[in-house]
Amino acid sequence: MTARTQEEIVTRIRALRAHRRDIFGFREEVLVEALDLDHARQLLGPGTPGGWTPRVDHETYARDYLRFAIGKIIDHRGNSASRSVDKLGELAWLLGRDDIVRAMDHTSYPMYGAPTVKAFADGFGWPFLDDLDSDDQRALARMADGQQCDPQGCQRGCAD
Template sequence: MSARTQDEILARVAEVAEMDLFGFRRQVLIPALDFEHAQPFIREGVTVAEWGEVIQAAELLEMAREYYAFALGKIAGHRGISATRSVLKLTEYAWLLGQDDIVAAMEAADYPQYGAPKVKAFGLGLGLEWPTTEAMTRMAAGEPCRLDCDEGCSS
């Protein structure tokens, strides 16, 4: 897996800016920039030492795996805004890792049930396990966690 170039990341930041109302995508993208390229996005007074090194592909992959686990919890907990944030951030992790096939699979998947089908597409693309509970299996298929769910995923 290869990470994107600094210029590609800058272009992606510009590409998603208009649709990234809460900055969730940029929260993943901007930290992947080196200090020089990040200048327009960081507060005045931050030094090179404070900004740190560019995130390498192996570290980025680990961050993506950790965020995937976080996203699973948001889906299981019926956390709408958090689940939306998770889908957006996981999309950008996949993009940064150069996994255009995963980005395409996520974009092709439906959103219902707190983005479960999209998050599952991300996990499958990286070889990560999807929880085997009945509720998560149903949600990944776009169905309510249970037929009588009163937490928001029943139609």
């Protein structure tokens, strides 16, 4: 996969800031971790730690974060699920997958972002349901279709 250049990442961070499209900084967090020390200092200032270690394996991070995001969806964690959607979108962008970013942008956000996270997983051809027990698989599949996790009614927070 083609990763973005340092200059592209800096430009994207500046655009997020200028357009206030990342109020809580979750997207920027992913992007800054992809910068080397010199580029990070451009954005964070001279106080950037001298031992700065950028994250270089974005694909492994994206795979791991996908599992984390699925857990937040299943656990009905609204804020954490929303943060996960933002971070996964930036990881897809970092990996040069504008097609996945577009697919994620064209889904709706019901059920803790399950349809959007499924678009991310499907775009990469990564498992979405495989590592789950059968009850969680059924619940997540329903949520990815925009339905409550339980056809009999959810006791944890889903709403039609």
